Amino acid sequence: MKALVIGASGQIGAMTVRDLVDYYKADVVAADLNLAKVKNVAKSTNPNRVTPVRLDASDERALSKALKNVDVVLNSAWYELNMMIMPAAIKAGVHYTDLGGFYDITLKQLKLNKKAKDAGITCVLGIGSTPGVTNVCGAAGANKLDSVDAISIYCTWGTKKKATEAGMPGYSIRTVIDEMTQEPGIVDKGKKMKVPIMSGETSVVMPEPAGKVTAYYIKHSEPATMADYIGKGTKHVSFRIGFPEVDFASFKTLAELGFGSEKKLDVGGCKCSPKDYITAMYTDAVSSARRSSDVVDEFDYLRTDVTGKKDGLPAMCTLFVRTWNDRKTGLSSGRDTSVPPSITADWLTKGKIKETGVLPPEACLDPEPFFKELGKRKILVDEELQVSSKFY
Ligand SMILES: NC(=O)c1ccc[n+]([C@@H]2O[C@H](COP(=O)([O-])OP(=O)(O)OC[C@H]3O[C@@H](n4cnc5c(N)ncnc54)[C@H](OP(=O)(O)O)[C@@H]3O)[C@@H](O)[C@H]2O)c1
Numbered sequence: 035m036k037a038l039v040i041g042a043s044g045q046i047g048a049m050t051v052r053d054l055v056d057y058y059k060a061d062v063v064a065a066d067l068n069l070a071k072v073k074n075v076a077k078s079t080n081p082n083r084v085t086p087v088r089l090d091a092s093d094e095r096a097l098s099k100a101l102k103n104v105d106v107v108l109n110s111a112w113y114e115l116n117m118m119i120m121p122a123a124i125k126a127g128v129h130y131t132d133l134g135g136f137y138d139i140t141l142k143q144l145k146l147n148k149k150a151k152d153a154g155i156t157c158v159l160g161i162g163s164t165p166g167v168t169n170v171c172g173a174a175g176a177n178k179l180d181s182v183d184a185i186s187i188y189c190t191w192g193t194k195k196k197a198t199e200a201g202m203p204g205y206s207i208r209t210v211i212d213e214m215t216q217e218p219g220i221v222d223k224g225k226k227m228k229v230p231i232m233s234g235e236t237s238v239v240m241p242e243p244a245g246k247v248t249a250y251y252i253k254h255s256e257p258a259t260m261a262d263y264i265g266k267g268t269k270h271v272s273f274r275i276g277f278p279e280v281d282f283a284s285f286k287t288l289a290e291l292g293f294g295s296e297k298k299l300d301v302g303g304c305k306c307s308p309k310d311y312i313t314a315m316y317t318d319a320v321s322s323a324r325r326s327s328d329v330v331d332e333f334d335y336l337r338t339d340v341t342g343k344k345d346g347l348p349a350m351c352t353l354f355v356r357t358w359n360d361r362k363t364g365l366s367s368g369r370d371t372s373v374p375p376s377i378t379a380d381w382l383t384k385g386k387i388k389e390t391g392v393l394p395p396e397a398c399l400d401p402e403p404f405f406k407e408l409g410k411r412k413i414l415v416d417e418e419l420q421v422s423s424k425f426y
Pocket of ligand 1 (some may be wrong): 040042044045047058065067068089111113114134163165209317356
């Protein structure tokens with residue numbers, strides 16, 4: 035497989051490059067804005083298999099040139115770039131994956147379904163951990179039931195010492211701030227709708243050491259697709275984050291202080307938006323922390339509850355996904371986001387995904403083999419099925 039990874043030196047992209055090489059012996063063109071950073075990714079992965087290139091994906095000509103002679107493009111850059119990179123992939127006849135379109139962009143991307151079908155390619159949207167693995171979990175749960183009423187998704191992260199230490203989310207602060215400043219979408223009584231930021235407060239039990247967490251509705255793309263593509267009568271779909279307490283307080287403060295703003299300010303002659311500034315600052319802080327010898331054990335947990343009926347009686351299928359950082363390989367718990375696009379690229383290029391068009395993960399990825407691939411990287415999926423019986 036010859037793969038182009040865009041955003042290849044990002045937190046997620048760099049781990050995807052490594053997975054493509056380690057598990058599939060892929061030849062990877064690692065593209066990003068900053069050549070020095072992707073050169074480092076190539077050097078630390080496998081310089082014989084990884085070719086670093088400088089690419090600004092918003093430059094249409096440069097992008098179409100980079101798409102020549104590759105089998106698949108994995109978009110690991112900002113979701114705002116999806117509607118530039120995906121149309122270019124369709125035009126070039128190259129399979130495509132991304133990490134999610136943050137609800138509204140996902141809906142725009144789905145409108146290009148016919149164009150992708152006509153080009154004979156498959157674009158898999160939002161194939162990270164969440165969105166991504168959670169969509170596949172929803173499909174797996176629905177497969178166990180005759181009809182579905184609700185799909186409720188939860189995510190949390192943290193460290194072994196959950197109460198006292200802020201876990202670093204395995205993804206960019208830019209996304210976290212977007213999540214805290216933009217209205218979430220849910221499906222309620224069969225209708226897609228927007229709800230207030232941080233509404234839907236509920237308590238959910240996650241595996242230890244997270245335990246019981248308070249979770250809120252957050253803007254995500256699962257509710258944009260799952261009711262339509264899973265079907266079976268699904269009437270409710272929601273996504274909530276259970277922030278670790280310390281992180282919740284810090285991120286809320288940053289959002290309230292206006293760090294979500296994209297308005298450029300003059301800072302001593304340098305024009306920069308609060309969002310760009312905090313993105314750069316946080317990226318630097320995360321890479322220093324990951325270089326430190328004092329690595330903290332951190333986890334990412336996902337929970338997907340699918341409720342409905344089996345044999346005419348109430349039933350529920352819950353899927354838990356657990357990922358800890360891997361001290362042996364040095365990979366963070368954020369690999370639950372970087373591995374799914376790598377597996378998908380392998381399946382796309384081997385013809386294991388037969389459907390063409392623009393599709394969410396629940397519409398084209400077979401859950402069991404997918405979960406087994408995740409298991410090889412110690413991304414652990416457990417399924418619990420509760421069915422009811424009547425004795426009268
Ligand atoms: N589905 C999921 O489970 C999931 C989970 C986490 C994150 N995400 C999404 O994944 C995306 C990446 O997250 P991340 O945490 O890896 O962010 P990140 O560490 O900031 O990585 C993004 C990379 O894209 C590069 N980039 C930005 N603009 C570009 C352009 N025009 N052309 C080429 N490269 C460009 C950035 O370069 P510079 O650093 O030089 O600007 C950076 O290296 C985000 O949209 C996020 O919402 C999805």
